[in-house]
Amino acid sequence: MDTPLWRPSDERVAASNLTAFREAANARFGLRLADYDALWDWSVARKEDFWRFLWDWAGITGEPGSDVLRDGDRMPGAQWFPDARLNYAENLLAGAADEALVFWGEDKVKRRWSKAELTTEVSRLQQALKAAGVGVGDRVAAYMPNMPETLAAMLATASLGATWSSCSPDFGVQGVVDRFGQIEPKVLFFPDAYWYNGKAHDVRGKAAEVLKDLPTVVHAVCVPYVDPDADLSAVPRGIAYRDFLAPHPAAQPAFERVPFNHPLFILYSSGTTGKPKCIVHGAGGTLLQHVKEHRLHCDLKPGDRPFYFTTCGWMMWNWLVTGLASGCTLLLYDGSPFAPDGNILFDYADAERMTLFGTSAKYIQSLEKGGLEPARTHSLASVRALTSTGSPLMPENFDYVYRAIKQDLHLASISGGTDIVSCFVLGNPTAPVWRGEIQTRGLGLAVESFSDDGHPIRGEKGELVCTRPFPSMPIGFWSDPDGRKYRSAYFERFDNIWTHGDFIEQTAHGGWVIYGRSDAVLNPGGVRIGTAEIYRQVEQLPEIMEAICIGQEWDGDVRVVLFVVLREGLTLDKALEDTIRKRIRDNCSPRHVPAKIVQVTDIPRTRSGKITELAVRDAVHGRPIKNTEALANPQALEQFTGRAELASS
Structure with missing residues (x-):
């Protein structure tokens, strides 16, 4: 019987942000958009109207400028909000909930920061970075766990108009150098150590080796995690976090408003075929796309408490932290997802009233293989949505989630990537969940499945493409002045069309199934x-x-x-x-x-x-x-x- 695994109640649909947005668009533009499909059609056909309206509806702080899009028929080359000025950190701190974040480091560390505490920390870090010579366009790098100070350092960096890049402390020395060595950071943050599976792993020795190949770093700031008095005598240019901040009193941070496409984040390709590509993302495109996904596709509202199991080396960290801009309390976690007995993330969900549980398909598969049934051991009453990415979520994994985790749950398999620091296909909280299917295309993203000869197809496998420009396309690659590497990565296969590299099929329900990377197709x-x-x-x-x-x-x-x-x-x-x-x-x-x-x-x-x-x-x-x-x-x-x-x- 062809029936969905889950369908939202009428009350849930009526109360959703997506319904409110659609009705507001109807009123603003004199439209009669009756459902999501009609909204999506409008969002790609009238992309300038959609993205400008989203800016207003979401309450983005900044000046959008008079033009929404120039050269809108060019990919690459389209210029979104060319006269806009905004600051990513200003938007996140303005939107943050009174309790800004909660942090668990396995079962070893538990902390929470209020909005006032986060703002103070950002201000002191901003002053310290400025004193270290960091300004507009400079790079700050983090070899850090997913902990509160990492978030604060990123916000301080963005507040100055500088550019942030991070990876997790489990990376080896060469992996870090291959990334940060290309972007020449002025300041490096690293921890004394980090917890994993109940064991402390010292980072100072690796940081010392990394710094030998990062001559541009003027301060290597050691953030205390395991040992607050860790010896830094062997770390070149090492300075304790408290000493880095000591000269700088609590104050309100200032915000340097920058152009829409000003470099905010540098993320990296996996690097398994050579040095990782340094993918540069702009402040405005990242903010606008994330706010759209959080509020419309995940139905996050002020006071919600989203979580994603991620390290600072994965784009889902960047995605998660933007949740501050929607009035959310971030639930941060660092360490093994199975420490100490396999249940810690579900313990976290219950203890901290988690509303969105974000994870990977691999984690869900591991839960099932391990015989865990959280529905029997945990309440999970607050969890409204579960998102999964990293690899395709198999139909049987859908069954497991609804059987063993929670029945009344919006399960959203999502897919996009580092390339766009967001998603091409993802959830729709107002629509049914069908077994094995990603629900929908992202609003404003003209996603299609193309045949080998470049024609849209349905009901058979093809290349995932996006046929029109969108704001979260990368600015480009670092050290690629003529854009040749950038064009080669996404625009060689089909002229003026983004080819993502996934093997995908549209279903009879209008959903999507991903079959893996197209370069790994057999x-x-x-x-x-x-x-x-x-x-x-x-x-x-x-x-x-x-x-x-x-x-x-x-x-x-x-x-x-x-x-x-x-x-x-x-x-x-x-x-x-x-x-x-x-x-x-x-x-x-x-x-x-x-x-x-x-x-x-x-x-x-x-x-x-x-x-x-x-x-x-x-x-x-x-x-x-x-x-x-x-x-x-x-x-x-x-x-x-x-x-x-x-x-x-």
Whole structure:
């Protein structure tokens, strides 16, 4: 029976921000937009009206200027709000709830800051950064956990019109240098240590090594986390956080209003094929896009308490913290999501009245594999929405969420990326949730699925594209003055159209299914197969904890090779291989069936938790992997090199 897994009540729809926005747009422009689809059509057909109205409706602080869009038929090249002036930090601090944030560092540290405390901290940091010579256009870098001081330092940086960039303290030295070395920061923030799985991991030694290759850093500021009196004598240019702030009294911060496209954040590609690309995002586009997603697609309202399990090395941190601009209290967490007994994030949800629970598909899969059923152990009464990203959320994961976490819940699988610091496809709190489907395209984003010859298609797999400009497109890449690398990354495949690199299909319900990265698509016999289709089948088997699939060049064609991590104590035998192949054949097609199935004990992944199919493919083919520092567990690649099983038919 074709019925949704969840449908919002009439009362919930009527009370939603999305309904209020649609009705306000109708009144403002004399429209009769009856539903979300009509609103989306208007938002892309009349994009200047939509984005300018969003600015007003959301109460963005700043001057929008008279023009909304210049060169609106060019991608890249479109200029949004070319005369606007605003400050990202000013908007976040103006909007913050009275209780600005709560922080848990596993079960070791619990803190909370009021809006007044956050504002004071930002002011003192602003003064300290200014005294260190930081001004408009300078870079400040953070090698930091997701803790309150990280947020305050980012806001202080943005308040000055400077540019912020961060990664998490589990990164290795080379990974940090490959990122921050390209952008030449003036100040570096780092912790003395961080907690993970109940153990303190010292960062000072790594920070000292990093600083050898960051000669532009004038102050390396050590933020206390584990040891407030940590010795910094071995850290070049090291200064304790309290000493950095000591000369600067509490005050109200000042805000440097900058152009709409002024560099706010520098984020990084995964870097598994070379040095990471430095992706530069503008202040106005980031703010406007995040506010739209928070208020309209997630239905966040003043007083709500959103959470996202993320590190400062993933764009979801940038996404989460913008929630201050919508009057929310941020719930920050750092450490293992399973410390100490697997339940801590649900403990957090109940203790702090979490309203939005943000996580990854991998985390949800791990919960199910671990046999956890939070619906039996926790109330979760305050949680209205659960969002999932990082990789495709499989239909069976949808079932698990509604069976084992909560029944009355807006489950929103979302997808976009570092490239746009936001989402292309995501949730609609006024619409049903269908099994295995992302609900909708983002408002103002002309998302389509394109065939190989560049035509929109429905009901079959194609390339995820965006056919019209949008404000959160990157300003460009760092050290790419002529824009060649930027154009090559997104606009080579189809002229004047953003090609994102995901393999996607629009469903009969108007929803979307992502089948993985299009550059990792398998092509046995010339037939395109998304790896997510195979993972969906294989990872349902109780014997299999995780899998990764690649195409191996073989005998003038490509053959499918599947690597599996089994439950502890199990060994891959012919019976299990037969079970795997039968499941894939019965539920996918004969072409999906792997020619080879190989057991491994670990699968390489990026530091944001995504499995790295391209790195595994290079390892299997004996090609050099250019940047193993981008991986959280590079040693895992050794299991994919020189496998005897892959040297024969």
